Amino acid sequence: MSPALFDLYADRKSIVVVVDVLRATSTMCIAFEKGIEKMIPVSTVEEALEYRESNPNYILAAERNGAPVKGFDFGNSPQSYLELDMSGKTVVMTTTNGTKSISIAKKDHDVAIGSLLNLDAISKWLISQERDVIIFCAGWKDKFNLEDTLFAGALAQQLVDSDLYNNFCDATQAAQILWEKGKNDLFGFLDNSSHRKRLANLNIDSDIHFCLKPNQTTKIPVLKNNTLVAIDES
């Protein structure tokens, strides 16, 4: 439920699904759907700039506190990828919470990227892997947030429904209950949530609607040698 709690759940053998619904991991999923070849998640703006120095063809995406970082090609809006031909491109991305969470998880674990946009695909793929799963909610600056927990509940429910998974974790059980409560009206469910309010102040309600629409892609970004590449589970 928070990057600050990840070490308590880490076991060095599970696949870790990192989720930052609003908006980092949604953006990652849609960027692969739009054809990028790879994405390099980095923790700092400085690192991102160093990558560009090493290769001017890299596309830079950076978000801090919900807003794009000046001088970068993209911020953290998934819809900014929709109208462009991204085939074969490499994106270097840093965000407030999402890429930090990847950086924590990758130290000892295999990492996959989840969002509502690839919910069914990542469920199907995880079930085929026959390994334990930790769902890592990026939250907001180490605080619990509702939208990532909703995704965690949705994914956990699909895994448990497969009969191949058990769930003895209170946090996951809570997430499943929240998903059951919210699944029929995700936007309404998040009406009073802190992050929806934060983003609404930035005039990006349409991004929120976009990120809450499940199953827009069958791509599953997975981390290989510090770089995200996509598996297609169609």
Added chain:
Amino acid sequence: MSPALFDLYADRKSIVVVVDVLRATSTMCIAFEKGIEKMIPVSTVEEALEYRESNPNYILAAERNGAPVKGFDFGNSPQSYLELDMSGKTVVMTTTNGTKSISIAKKDHDVAIGSLLNLDAISKWLISQERDVIIFCAGWKDKFNLEDTLFAGALAQQLVDSDLYNNFCDATQAAQILWEKGKNDLFGFLDNSSHRKRLANLNIDSDIHFCLKPNQTTKIPVLKNNTLVAIDES
């Protein structure tokens, strides 16, 4: 939702309600109901023993990992206080999660002790204080747990229902939803919870039933000079 996250929410001015439903704060509430004069919460077994050296009349209570500590008068079972005359006694108590949470909260905040046993009383008292409230779930070794979150939801709901409180916190909103879902059958709701299973292994199902029965006392333990004393909100 975890002692590890408390600093993110700390504001140095709210009243902090520490809750450890199974069983530390339930035991504190019932001990005051049974007439103790004060309780000294300490972080370590060694500290508790030092208090007894300073005063042989002190009653020592210690729990680690769900079980009483050898050589102490009490563990962490609220029902162990029921049959005894505790009038005017002082109890020195240390538990795995509850007293640790008090120790974290008291550094910068006024502290009150909540449990389902004093739910209505603490709600009424808090509303009369006209101050912001942080509900501090003791959890289990920094992990989220369901039963403390249920209490948080119950208390938050009563505060919000008073129309004197707003709630813009995702964690609190989640807690309220969990309470709404579980309130009519708390024992059943916790059927698969980690802590209920942990305690069931120690054969203390009856303690769990006891701790889940709301409003058994109107006492509210509050911390004054590192010692808990009771306010009566009848």
